[in-house]
Amino acid sequence: MTMTIDRFEGDYAVLEIREETGEVLYKNLPASWLPDDAAEGDVLVKTAEGYAIDTLETEKRRAVAAEKLSGLQG
Numbered sequence: 204m205t206m207t208i209d210r211f212e213g214d215y216a217v218l219e220i221r222e223e224t225g226e227v228l229y230k231n232l233p234a235s236w237l238p239d240d241a242a243e244g245d246v247l248v249k250t251a252e253g254y255a256i257d258t259l260e261t262e263k264r265r266a267v268a269a270e271k272l273s274g275l276q277g
Contacts, residue, residue, distance in 0.1 A: 206247040206254075207264075208237075216241065244268075 209219040215231040222228065237247070237254050246260040 206249075208241060208243050208245045208247065210243055218247070 205221045220228045246257040
Protein backbone atom coordinates (compact mmCIF):
# COMPACT_ATOMS: atom_id res chain seq x y z
CA MET A 204 0.00 0.00 0.00
CA THR A 205 1.28 3.45 -0.92
CA MET A 206 -0.05 6.62 0.71
CA THR A 207 0.44 9.99 -0.95
CA ILE A 208 -0.83 13.37 0.19
CA ASP A 209 -3.19 14.42 -2.59
CA ARG A 210 -4.24 17.76 -1.09
CA PHE A 211 -5.16 19.61 2.07
CA GLU A 212 -8.73 20.64 2.82
CA GLY A 213 -9.06 22.74 5.95
CA ASP A 214 -7.69 20.78 8.89
CA TYR A 215 -7.49 17.55 6.90
CA ALA A 216 -5.07 15.94 4.50
CA VAL A 217 -6.65 13.87 1.74
CA LEU A 218 -4.53 10.78 1.20
CA GLU A 219 -4.49 8.78 -2.01
CA ILE A 220 -4.02 5.16 -1.04
CA ARG A 221 -2.98 2.68 -3.72
CA GLU A 222 -3.57 -0.93 -2.77
CA GLU A 223 -1.45 -3.79 -4.12
CA THR A 224 -4.49 -4.80 -6.18
CA GLY A 225 -4.34 -1.47 -8.04
CA GLU A 226 -7.42 -0.12 -6.28
CA VAL A 227 -7.21 3.57 -5.36
CA LEU A 228 -8.91 4.88 -2.23
CA TYR A 229 -9.06 8.35 -0.69
CA LYS A 230 -9.01 8.92 3.05
CA ASN A 231 -9.24 12.10 5.12
CA LEU A 232 -6.68 12.29 7.90
CA PRO A 233 -6.29 15.10 10.42
CA ALA A 234 -3.36 17.20 9.21
CA SER A 235 -2.18 17.44 12.82
CA TRP A 236 -1.28 13.73 12.63
CA LEU A 237 1.32 14.45 9.92
CA PRO A 238 4.80 15.93 10.25
CA ASP A 239 4.81 19.75 10.30
CA ASP A 240 6.66 19.89 6.96
CA ALA A 241 4.27 17.52 5.14
CA ALA A 242 3.27 18.79 1.69
CA GLU A 243 1.12 17.76 -1.25
CA GLY A 244 2.79 14.94 -3.16
CA ASP A 245 4.69 13.56 -0.17
CA VAL A 246 4.70 9.78 0.15
CA LEU A 247 3.89 8.64 3.68
CA VAL A 248 4.71 5.58 5.74
CA LYS A 249 2.91 4.48 8.89
CA THR A 250 5.22 4.11 11.88
CA ALA A 251 4.70 3.17 15.51
CA GLU A 252 4.72 6.89 16.33
CA GLY A 253 2.28 7.89 13.56
CA TYR A 254 3.09 8.97 10.02
CA ALA A 255 6.44 9.90 8.49
CA ILE A 256 7.49 11.20 5.08
CA ASP A 257 9.29 8.68 2.87
CA THR A 258 11.82 11.23 1.65
CA LEU A 259 13.56 8.99 -0.87
CA GLU A 260 10.34 7.85 -2.57
CA THR A 261 8.96 11.40 -2.54
CA GLU A 262 12.12 12.78 -4.20
CA LYS A 263 12.09 9.96 -6.76
CA ARG A 264 8.48 10.69 -7.74
CA ARG A 265 9.07 14.43 -7.93
CA ALA A 266 12.07 13.88 -10.20
CA VAL A 267 10.00 11.68 -12.53
CA ALA A 268 7.21 14.28 -12.61
CA ALA A 269 9.68 17.09 -13.33
CA GLU A 270 11.20 15.08 -16.17
CA LYS A 271 7.79 14.47 -17.71
CA LEU A 272 6.88 18.15 -17.37
CA SER A 273 10.17 19.16 -18.97
CA GLY A 274 9.41 16.89 -21.93
CA LEU A 275 6.03 18.56 -22.43
CA GLN A 276 7.57 22.04 -22.50
CA GLY A 277 9.75 21.17 -25.42
